[in-house]
Amino acid sequence: MSRQQPKKCCQEQQLEEQTQFLNHHFLQCAELVLPWLTPQELAAISSTCKTFRQYSKSVTLRRSLDASRSFETFPVPFYNLVDQHPYAYFIYTPSQFIPSSSSSPQRQSWGSKLDPSLSNDPVAEMGPEGNKVSLVDEKGENEYGCDCERCEKVSDENVFGCPCMDSEGLEIVNECGPSCGCGLECVNRLTQRGILVKLKVLRDLRKGWGLYAAQSIQEGQFVCEYAGELLTTKEARKRQQIYDQLASAGQFSSALLVVREHLPSGKACLRVNIDATRVGNVARFINHSCDGGNLSTVLVRSSGALVPRLCFFASKDIREDEELTFSYGETRVRSNGLKCFCGSSCCFGTLPSEHT
Numbered sequence: 300m301s302r303q304q305p306k307k308c309c310q311e312q313q314l315e316e317q318t319q320f321l322n323h324h325f326l327q328c329a330e331l332v333l334p335w336l337t338p339q340e341l342a343a344i345s346s347t348c349k350t351f352r353q354y355s356k357s358v359t360l361r362r363s364l365d366a367s368r369s370f371e372t373f374p375v376p377f378y379n380l381v382d383q384h385p386y387a388y389f390i391y392t393p394s395q396f397i398p399s400s401s402s403s404p405q406r407q408s409w410g411s412k413l414d415p416s417l418s419n420d421p422v423a424e425m426g427p428e429g430n431k432v433s434l435v436d437e438k439g440e441n442e443y444g445c446d447c448e449r450c451e452k453v454s455d456e457n458v459f460g461c462p463c464m465d466s467e468g469l470e471i472v473n474e475c476g477p478s479c480g481c482g483l484e485c486v487n488r489l490t491q492r493g494i495l496v497k498l499k500v501l502r503d504l505r506k507g508w509g510l511y512a513a514q515s516i517q518e519g520q521f522v523c524e525y526a527g528e529l530l531t532t533k534e535a536r537k538r539q540q541i542y543d544q545l546a547s548a549g550q551f552s553s554a555l556l557v558v559r560e561h562l563p564s565g566k567a568c569l570r571v572n573i574d575a576t577r578v579g580n581v582a583r584f585i586n587h588s589c590d591g592g593n594l595s596t597v598l599v600r601s602s603g604a605l606v607p608r609l610c611f612f613a614s615k616d617i618r619e620d621e622e623l624t625f626s627y628g629e630t631r632v633r634s635n636g637l638k639c640f641c642g643s644s645c646c647f648g649t650l651p652s653e654h655t
């Protein structure tokens with residue numbers, strides 16, 4: 300009897316070591332896998348065991364601390380004092396991009412202990428649209444955009460020598476871009492350095508999430524660009540129909556924006572469809588205000604890039620804690636449009652709507 304005792308201890312010890320080994324790997328797997336799950340999947344898996352429940356909680360907490368997933372300079376936290384939603388789920392892209400069946404991201408890690416923007420992320424790899432798309436002639440040389448030799452020596456004093464500053468039309472601002480010799484430090488790339496003001500996302504019972512200033516912002520300051528999937532008009536129309544159906548069934552917010560750029564001839568109009576509903580940046584939380592709000596929209600064309608970007612600038616001095624809003628448009632084609640709760644004295648009562 301006394302001789303069998305050590306053998307049993309040895310078995311127990313082996314079993315304990317195996318259990319510890321499995322536990323360790325189980326926890327490592329959980330830490331790797333859970334940040335890739337949607338909120339619904341997280342909820343489902345967290346009901347299966349205590350360990351998953353604890354991991355899901357920490358993923359949820361980390362998600363609510365930064366809507367931008369470290370892609371932007373400052374974290375953009377969610378605050379909700381009105382209901383149970385800790386955050387809004389979407390895939391983050393800091394700049395607009397053209398989706399394709401092979402490159403369109405289906406999932407993105409969010410809420411991991413690791414910095415997600417450094418991870419193997421499809422959107423991060425895609426880069427800004429301007430880097431991917433440029434016009435070239437048959438020799439492979441840039442057909443559009445300047446060579447910007449003067450821009451390489453640019454300083455605050457001689458920036459106006461840059462040919463990229465010559466605007467084609469009133470509503471478009473031209474910036475240096477992929478076809479220029481200068482880098483991000485160039486003063487003519489104001490909107491290409493990401494979001495440099497502190498922002499936060501607050502929940503409202505009637506409007507849903509909204510983007511707020513977390514610091515004072517001066518009139519004229521660049522706030523952010525409206526980033527998302529660049530769609531063909533056919534695809535935009537198809538998606539808008541689906542979004543309208545979902546919205547009329549309640550509890551659905553779409554973020555598909557249509558921008559029309561009138562070409563200098565005045566005879567043609569370039570239409571840009573940006574959908575930030577599934578893939579976008581924090582601009583997808585900007586709500587509408589019938590009085591025009593405190594943001595102005597400017598189309599910015601980077602030299603050598605095909606499509607202009609829609610950028611938001613402060614149209615007046617903005618106080619810390621103020622909601623950031625702009626006007627979604629003037630047209631209201633739907634008599635039964637969504638109710639507007641902008642609260643301005645000139646509120647129309649319904650949100651703008653148009654035939655896309």
Ligand SMILES: C[S@@+](CC[C@H](N)C(=O)[O-])C[C@H]1O[C@@H](n2cnc3c(N)ncnc32)[C@H](O)[C@@H]1O
Nearest residue numbers: 506507508552554583584585586587639640641
């Ligand atoms: C681009 S999203 C803005 C973010 C959105 N509130 C959310 O929770 O994701 C546009 C949607 O927000 C809501 N929205 C925006 N402005 C609003 C307003 N003034 N009144 C009511 N709802 C508004 C509508 O549901 C609209 O379709």
